[in-house]
Amino acid sequence: MLRGVEVYSGLLDGAEQAALLAEIRGVAAAAPMVHPVMRSGKQMSVRMTSAGRLGWVSDQGGYRYQRHHPSGVPWPPIPAPVLDIWHRVTGLARMPDCCLVNFYSEGARLGMHQDRDEGNFDWPVVSVSLGDEGLFRVGNIERGGKTESIWLRSGDVLVMGGAARLVHHGVDRIRFGTSTLLPKGGRINLTLRVVDQGST
Numbered sequence: 466m467l468r469g470v471e472v473y474s475g476l477l478d479g480a481e482q483a484a485l486l487a488e489i490r491g492v493a494a495a496a497p498m499v500h501p502v503m504r505s506g507k508q509m510s511v512r513m514t515s516a517g518r519l520g521w522v523s524d525q526g527g528y529r530y531q532r533h534h535p536s537g538v539p540w541p542p543i544p545a546p547v548l549d550i551w552h553r554v555t556g557l558a559r560m561p562d563c564c565l566v567n568f569y570s571e572g573a574r575l576g577m578h579q580d581r582d583e584g585n586f587d588w589p590v591v592s593v594s595l596g597d598e599g600l601f602r603v604g605n606i607e608r609g610g611k612t613e614s615i616w617l618r619s620g621d622v623l624v625m626g627g628a629a630r631l632v633h634h635g636v637d638r639i640r641f642g643t644s645t646l647l648p649k650g651g652r653i654n655l656t657l658r659v660v661d662q663g664s665t
């Protein structure tokens with residue numbers, strides 16, 4: 466546990482990681498990674514795409530879930546091995562609506578934020594790390610205050626649920642080249658979310 470966040474270190478073995486990577490390559494082939502911009506117009510350093518009924522997008526209109534990739538193509542389905550991880554760690558029959566795929570190349574980071582674009586915070590968010598190590602920081606429900614960090618390694622899985630569902634979190638940096646899973650280096654993170662947005 467890290468401030469209420471459940472950490473499953475090394476949950477996925479090498480073969481599972483390789484199988485997952487192959488699935489994610491398929492997702493990125495169908496729905497190419499984009500470099501989103503934030504409402505401010507500033508480009509994020511992380512590249513993203515999604516799988517599932519809904520995908521998470523950011524542009525000058527703000528953050529939201531939508532049914533299509535920015536290019537207009539539908540998001541591919543969430544791969545079965547990804548849904549299997551969700552089921553293993555949450556035990557829930559309800560499956561996630563969105564698998565957000567983040568790619569961190571050397572120097573990429575993700576500022577402290579809450580995952581709060583979903584309609585219902587009763588469902589957990591599950592995060593899967595693949596590739597290079599990433600320094601994950603967890604703070605509080607409120608902005609600011611003390612934080613704690615851990616290095617997430619390839620095959621680690623986190624659950625932000627219950628009282629920790631809305632903790633602030635971010636990725637300060639990655640240790641480029643610390644994993645051989647991705648031949649060119651970098652870190653992939655998958656976050657699985659139930660969106661529950663009424664009519665969406």
Ligand SMILES: O=C(O)CCC(=O)C(=O)O
Nearest residue numbers: 567580592601636654656
């Ligand atoms: O890359 C990570 O470990 C976290 C990703 C994240 O917080 C997000 O996509 O909302």
Ligand SMILES: [Fe+2]
Nearest residue numbers: 578579580634
């Ligand atoms: Fe997040």
